[in-house]
Amino acid sequence: MIVEMSKVQVLGPRRLLPETLQCLHTQGILQLRPVSDTPAARPDQMAQRTLRRAPMARADLTKERSLEEICRRLHELLLILPVPEQGIPDKAGLPDVASTDFLSRLEVVEAEIRALNDRRLALEEERDLATRYERILTPLVPLLGELGEATHVETVGILVRRDHPEILRLLKQEVGRITRGAYTMLFRAVDKEEAGVLLTVPREFCRDLSHLLFEQGIAEIRLPGRYASQPFVATLLLLLRRRRELPVEIAAVEVELLRVSRRWSEPLRQAHRMAQDRLARLRAIADCGETDHAFVISGWVPTERCKLLASALEETLQRRVTLLEHAIRREEYDAVPVVLRNPGCVQPFELLLSLLSPPRYGSVDPTPFLACFFPLFFGLMLGDVGYGAIALALALLARKREWGGETGRKVAAIAIASSVSAIVFGVLFGEVFGGLGGLVGFHPILFDRTKAVLAFLGLVLVVGGVHVVLGVGLALWTALRHGEREKTIAKLTTLALILVACLVILACLDYVPLSLAKWALVTVGPLLGVLMTVENYLAPLELLKILGNVLSYARLMALGMASVMLAEVANQMPGLFTVVVGVTVAVLLHAVNFAMGCFSPTIQALRLHYVEFFDKFYQDGGQPYRPFSLAS
Amino acid sequence: MERALLTLAAALAIGVSGLATAWAQSRIGAAGAGTIAEKPDLRGTVIVMLAIPETMVILGFVVAVLILFGR
CATH class of the missing domain: 3.30.70.2170 (Alpha-Beta Plaits)
Incomplete structure (x- = not known):
């Protein structure tokens, strides 16, 4: 409500x-x-x-800017700090955010945290670089022994694509021409796509070689600044050594950050909340009015x-x-914030309503109806003891493990209600993983969904009719509550016309005397006249829409039949193949059917509510309630 | 022969309406994905929009069921 x-x-x-x-x-x-x-x-x-x-005083404006800056800095620091493990934190404290020495204390803490963070970022960047170059350079290590220890030569590493072997041939020709044959070229695959090449040339040809590589668009292995000044071999060895050292150094910085976090996380968080609260109070002044x-x-x-x-x-x-x-006043309803309150078992279904904008103040909260009909529709579609039991077990596990926090708890509650409904309908339809229940003497109580197609269709259309009429009834109740005379008459007339249609259908099916239906049909003309008078001449079209809405509930039967048929196909698999293959395929098909059986009914049940049911009475556009409250 | 014609009629009822639904949903789905990317708060409306054309195939299914079993 x-x-x-x-x-x-x-x-x-x-x-x-x-x-x-x-x-x-x-x-x-x-x-x-x-x-x-x-x-x-x-x-x-x-x-x-x-x-x-x-108005906001000049001092308040300055304070607002200062608090905004403090909030930003504290937020950044809290993002940097790792979440400390549960336990007793080290004792530390910050003065009140409004006090003069807060900023000086914050600067000290900020400098310590930022220094550690900068060091960690630098080490991580170096580790990433070393990892990248290690991949390229490690395959070239065995080649270094073949290069000898000449001091007047320079070694250059390059990467070439392996799918163009002509590049290497052309490179050899050009390097030979530049160095007049005084070069060594060694080649080794780095991965499936690239090969590393080590080129050793006399120092005086280094410049020409670089020009050649640049002109030909060949990637020279460029090393990070701190390694680039050293000889290639020394660089390679240094990189490999650093690659081993860096994880240890990063871990040490992270331990230090965790120590700092244990000490400062809570005081910083408190200060952040305090600053946010002060800021909110300052900004609230602008919403207030004053006289002299x-x-x-x-x-x-x-x-x-x-x-x-x-x-x-x-x-x-x-x-x-x-x-x-x-x-x-009624004209203020659009601006009034909306607070929903429902019993504990109904509350999780507010999550399904949150996909739409909240109901307008003064209208009807449809959550209790969602809580009744959503599991009912889900059960009608899935309707299988086996699938329902698996869904129930998963939902209970999710609730026990507290997956997904608050939203996860609500989803688990909805899933529990829906899977219980699926089990109940599974008992009524006599289904355990399709027809497997029959093997242990499990038989339909209501009807067999695979055979009684028309009975199932009739059942879902009756359920749909009740749902739609309930929607029109809620619209009537809202109109009555708000004293809207014309709307009340229109909704009453619509309900009367639906009753006439029901009588005619029941008469056709020999459930009521034909004479009663004839008398009811006499009232159609006057009722349509009333409807067109109080609304407009297109109002009768609304009745056709209601008929379409009721027929739309046939999807409950369509999905239910598809689910049971797929289960039956899965059950036939062991007879078509060898036992092992057949059972494997059957289990896989059941798994697919279960996944589809959980997903599709959820979407379809939601759609039946949003389109067919809410369309009759739901007034959206409500404002969520956001009280002026402390962050701390 | 009559049985074959009835089966063909049922297949056409569900097949053609299925194609129509698929075509409509492909258009709405593409537009809906773009809408959610820009305004995630409209996801409820997009789900509703996406589910609207399904009525066609459901009605096709009802007609097919009536053709096959409704006598």
């Missing part, structure tokens, strides 16, 4: 505005409403002249908590401020 809200105004002497905001912030109940949006300020021009938006002597804070509060807020204000500010509660 949608919790009833109250529109409130807090009034008091202007000098008490900061204290009042602090009290409201601590209570965390009121959602602020900017004073310009307050309808009371608009119609009365006199009030508009005297009541103005509270008084302030006004407007907002929304859940009605049941109004008294609590009033007594908190009274106690904290010794009756120097007043809380006024006003009735909410």
